[in-house]
Amino acid sequence: MNLQGKVAIITGASRGIGKAIAELLGRAKAAVVVNYANQADKAEEVVKTINQEGGSAIAIQGDMSKVTEIESLFSTTKEHFKHIDIVVNNAGQGFLSLM
Template identity: 55%
Template sequence: MKTSIKTAVVTGASRGIGKAIALRLAEDGFAVVVNYAAGQEKAEQVVAQIQQAGGHAIAVQADVADAAAVEQLFTTAKSHFGRVDVVVNSAGIMTNVPIAECSTDQFEQLVRTNLTGAFCVLGSAARHISQGGRIIALSTSVIAKALPSYGPYSATKAAVEALVHVLANELRGLNITVNAVAPGPVATELFFNGKSDELIQQMAKLAPLERLGTPEDISAVVSVLAGPDGGWINSQVIRVNGGMV
């Protein structure tokens, strides 16, 4: 079903922040490609929710760290909808472990999903996105805080920010923007996993607004970057964290 409607590809869109982004972009009028790695049922539920609201969406499985699978993701998006206008790389994993206790296997797993995955998605996005398109990668605000146990995770996301700045320059003259959105602590399954109630409360107090963010707080900023008001924002890291510095 090819369409003249602008199309967004959102990775990691079966749950959490990625799901909120997919739903928000559909609300904004985009046809949405809901990418997932393993959560097919949840991805199809996101598609059904979009379709029930009158939007257009499909679910496409792809491991973001598999370059061939990512290329097929974009090929499928263009085959189905005819175009790709917005790409949001939200797929990611988090492991909280001190640097001295982090095994190379744990670190390489983080690198594979968070960094190699971003590299593959950003590269394919640059090859397939329409002129005037928007590329957005998810980073993290904990980079600036240098919080204990976040070293390996922060390292992967800092590298993603470096890719964003370089890609923005490499796409000079094509009217394509490349930005990163760096959430603070957000109330998602990924954030809560492995944390005590005490630690969760401590992290909720880090920002002057003294609360955890919501997935919708993040999707609202992605909406601006993907929409008509985001055209002059390029090569930026927007820290969406309630004032956590």
């Protein structure tokens, strides 16, 4: 898969499935936006991995339950990469407490 020239936003990309998707798209040469809500250090690790493997990635903080932060994610991405081609909505919110 070659995604050279494509820009991908992955929400919830600092860990788990989102991290795996971000790294896969980075290896496919997409420019990757690693979105995270609270774990900047983990998001930066994902960015570092993608960049070290020859990809291009940045981390952008944003809570996807807040419209203004979603808008900011998209506008910041467009400022940095000029366009958006792929959006993976992976961010999740746990509402049930452990029993």
